[in-house]
Amino acid sequence: MSKLFLKPGEVSSRNQYQEQSSSRLFDIGESSYDYESTIAASFLTRNTPLPIHNYKEALLYAVKEYRTVVVVGETGSGKTTQIPQFLFKAGWTDGGKGIVCTQPRRIATTTVAARVAEELESSKDALGALVGFAVRFDNCWDSEKTKILYATDGTLLRMMLSDPLLSKFQVVMLDEVHERTVSTDILCGLLKKIQRIRSDLRVIISSATVDAEKFRAFFEYSGDSSNNTATILSVEGRSFPVDIYYTTYPVQDYLQAAYEATLNIHRNEQDGDVLIFVPSSEQVDYLVERFQSNIFQISSMRKDRKRLFCVPLYSGLSYKEQLAAFQPAPVNERKVVVATNIAETSVTIQGIVFIVDTGFCRMRVYSPETGMDLLSIQPISRASADQRAGRAGRSRPGKCYRLYTEDSYYNILRESVVPEICRTNLTSAILQLKAIGIENIMNFPFVDAPPAKSVATALEVLYAIDAITEDGILSEFPGMVMADLPMEPFFARALIAAKDYECTREIITIIAMLQVEQVPGDSVFKYSSSREHKSFEAARKPFGVAEGDLLTLLNIYDAFEHSGHSLRWCGNHGIVPSYMKKARLLRRSIALSLCNVMYGLYGAAALSKADELLSQKNPDPSSIIKALLKGFFMNSAVVQPDGSYLTLVGKKSVTIHPSSILASRLPKYVIYCEMIHLKRTYIRNITVIEPQWLIQVAPHVFERRKSPMEVKWKQFISSESSK
Ligand SMILES: Nc1ncnc2c1ncn2[C@@H]1O[C@H](COP(=O)(O)OP(=O)(O)OP(=O)(O)O)[C@@H](O)[C@H]1O
Numbered sequence: 001m002s003k004l005f006l007k008p009g010e011v012s013s014r015n016q017y018q019e020q021s022s023s024r025l026f027d028i029g030e031s032s033y034d035y036e037s038t039i040a041a042s043f044l045t046r047n048t049p050l051p052i053h054n055y056k057e058a059l060l061y062a063v064k065e066y067r068t069v070v071v072v073g074e075t076g077s078g079k080t081t082q083i084p085q086f087l088f089k090a091g092w093t094d095g096g097k098g099i100v101c102t103q104p105r106r107i108a109t110t111t112v113a114a115r116v117a118e119e120l121e122s123s124k125d126a127l128g129a130l131v132g133f134a135v136r137f138d139n140c141w142d143s144e145k146t147k148i149l150y151a152t153d154g155t156l157l158r159m160m161l162s163d164p165l166l167s168k169f170q171v172v173m174l175d176e177v178h179e180r181t182v183s184t185d186i187l188c189g190l191l192k193k194i195q196r197i198r199s200d201l202r203v204i205i206s207s208a209t210v211d212a213e214k215f216r217a218f219f220e221y222s223g224d225s226s227n228n229t230a231t232i233l234s235v236e237g238r239s240f241p242v243d244i245y246y247t248t249y250p251v252q253d254y255l256q257a258a259y260e261a262t263l264n265i266h267r268n269e270q271d272g273d274v275l276i277f278v279p280s281s282e283q284v285d286y287l288v289e290r291f292q293s294n295i296f297q298i299s300s301m302r303k304d305r306k307r308l309f310c311v312p313l314y315s316g317l318s319y320k321e322q323l324a325a326f327q328p329a330p331v332n333e334r335k336v337v338v339a340t341n342i343a344e345t346s347v348t349i350q351g352i353v354f355i356v357d358t359g360f361c362r363m364r365v366y367s368p369e370t371g372m373d374l375l376s377i378q379p380i381s382r383a384s385a386d387q388r389a390g391r392a393g394r395s396r397p398g399k400c401y402r403l404y405t406e407d408s409y410y411n412i413l414r415e416s417v418v419p420e421i422c423r424t425n426l427t428s429a430i431l432q433l434k435a436i437g438i439e440n441i442m443n444f445p446f447v448d449a450p451p452a453k454s455v456a457t458a459l460e461v462l463y464a465i466d467a468i469t470e471d472g473i474l475s476e477f478p479g480m481v482m483a484d485l486p487m488e489p490f491f492a493r494a495l496i497a498a499k500d501y502e503c504t505r506e507i508i509t510i511i512a513m514l515q516v517e518q519v520p521g522d523s524v525f526k527y528s529s530s531r532e533h534k535s536f537e538a539a540r541k542p543f544g545v546a547e548g549d550l551l552t553l554l555n556i557y558d559a560f561e562h563s564g565h566s567l568r569w570c571g572n573h574g575i576v577p578s579y580m581k582k583a584r585l586l587r588r589s590i591a592l593s594l595c596n597v598m599y600g601l602y603g604a605a606a607l608s609k610a611d612e613l614l615s616q617k618n619p620d621p622s623s624i625i626k627a628l629l630k631g632f633f634m635n636s637a638v639v640q641p642d643g644s645y646l647t648l649v650g651k652k653s654v655t656i657h658p659s660s661i662l663a664s665r666l667p668k669y670v671i672y673c674e675m676i677h678l679k680r681t682y683i684r685n686i687t688v689i690e691p692q693w694l695i696q697v698a699p700h701v702f703e704r705r706k707s708p709m710e711v712k713w714k715q716f717i718s719s720e721s722s723k
Pocket residue numbers: 050073074075076077078079080081082111112115239345346347348350390393394395
């Protein structure tokens with residue numbers, strides 16, 4: 001075979017880190033993919049302190065003098081872990097208020113908090129005291145003791161429902177702002193408003209370079225001449241260099257290319273673990289299985305027979321399963337982590353030296369005609385590609401293999417991601433804003449304003465599910481309760497309705513099971529619904545019910561409960577025990593949230609009410625479906641002669657996803673929980689309904705001559721604008 005990867009010293013000319021680079025063809029083992037190489041920033045020795053340490057004084061000065069500091073810097077320079085510690089040690093929490101740092105993702109939130117707790121308190125068990133975390137359905141902090149709190153952006157937003165001025169915090173740091181999640185963008189607007197009331201509050205924005213000036217300008221407050229308002233602090237340097245390699249021509253099959261690139265690394269490189277980025281959990285599972293089934297062959301590729309082992313990492317896994325990716329590899333073994341973009345930002349997996357980046361991710365894209373999000377596979381942005389590369393080079397120099405050309409990187413990938421707020425369903429976000437007291441959505445200071453049509457559709461949907469009145473005002477009930485429940489408004493609506501239909505236990509169970517099966521292709525069965533379809537169907541058959549997927553999930557949970565939560569029972573039925581354990585925990589969390597929010601109960605009273613809510617009642621299936629309909633009636637569809645379906649709202653042609661238990665039965669009327677766009681537009685998690693129930697639960701939408709899309713949205717817009 002010909003020469004493999006170029007050595008860093010052999011390269012020259014440009015790269016994205018403005019250091020030396022060059023390009024040359026080479027062949028990677030048996031595969032035919034050619035790569036060009038680009039070398040990253042200057043080398044620092046292993047014991048070099050993190051680059052952010054050189055900026056400690058500058059940072060503390062900036063935070064003292066300016067209300068907002070935008071910090072930009074390379075991945076791995078130490079922003080996330082060190083800045084809160086600098087502020088803590090400099091006395092910013094001495095007045096009794098804490099520091100909160102947000103992250104877009106759960107896994108980053110919890111792992112970074114654990115790392116900082118260990119650094120600050122020199123103990124592995126310290127988490128939850130001085131340093132804590134808060135994510136949906138899981139809190140590990142103490143309102144008295146915790147001085148540094150890591151929280152997901154969505155959780156901080158939810159905290160603002162009870163504490164709109166964030167009075168518990170002295171400093172709010174929004175990390176990874178360039179990811180532009182809806183929650184982070186909304187937090188930016190809210191913080192800008194809070195700063196006008198609280199001149200003591202300090203805001204730190206950590207962002208990629210490209211967006212820095214935009215955020216600085218956004219936070220600059222012209223009304224305050226006595227105070228400096230916003231500034232930028234650039235942190236130069238990274239921990240260790242990462243050499244970047246590109247293919248010399250576009251890759252046809254990125255999964256095959258990822259597989260081959262990894263084999264090549266294993267065959268030719270010394271030690272160091274590999275992190276592969278693919279778009280979806282299905283593809284993660286596919287690659288993991290492929291590696292595992294060829295493990296002997298792969299290990300024998302090396303003279304020293306170093307073993308390779310492979311672990312998945314995506315959001316549908318339980319927390320414990322996710323942590324497996326963070327465990328160090330045994331001596332003489334090489335770990336390959338196959339991940340979705342959950343591992344893209346703020347995450348440090350020790351031992352990772354090689355990155356394989358397919359260049360794609362699965363993204364939610366909003367369709368204003370249907371008012372629904374579509375999940376589709378899209379090229380990543382350059383900012384994401386840099387984040388992915390930055391997962392190497394954190395404890396030693398690394399290499400990143402991009403399975404696309406350098407030309408694609410510079411000319412096809414967008415510089416930064418389209419803000420999620422401009423491409424996603426805003427129902428949940430607007431409900432949150434209304435609950436925080438922002439009535440005039442059109443005048444809210446968005447960093448980038450969402451399309452007016454998306455705002456209008458969200459208002460219309462909120463009106464249809466009774467969250468807001470005809471005048472766009474949040475209803476005390478159920479609107480305020482929906483906003484307080486930690487879940488999407490449609491599920492919250494169904495859960496609230498469940499009380500009247502006497503099926504709270506069942507709706508809680510269904511929501512918990514759906515939460516576990518978040519990602520298309522994921523299922524509670526150990527077989528993949530797409531690749532091991534026969535085994536999957538055979539395992540599901542004993543639980544299947546004619547009413548559809550959600551009641552089938554309920555049946556599975558009930559059987560699990562009946563078995564005494566037996567892990568052996570799970571094994572005998574091809575069910576993944578950790579998923580069921582996760583569902584069990586989630587049920588309890590959801591029940592407790594409901595007790596807090598709807599019944600105003602806390603502590604022991606909430607626990608005993610939660611037990612009552614979760615005890616067996618066996619309602620009629622039609623009651624459960626009617627409660628679901630209260631939330632999901634906008635997602636109804638009717639079968640067409642060719643076996644496709646037409647959505648009743650939006651008139652979109654869709655197909656039942658092959659993983660549905662109803663895929664071959666084709667009932668006349670259905671509701672669905674999710675629409676996804678793959679090769680076709682599919683609907684998932686289907687329930688059979690009677691058409692007359694639509695009129696019973698939502699007469700304001702389905703009574704003749706009242707088209708839902710005519711629901712006064714124009715009036716909403718004009719009344720919103722005039723508030
Ligand atoms: N959980 C961890 N285990 C081991 N080392 C860690 C961990 N978290 C962080 N580090 C070390 O601290 C360094 C800085 O990480 P930090 O997350 O603070 O950087 P950052 O500037 O926020 O980068 P990014 O935006 O890429 O997350 C990492 O490069 C790594 O060396």
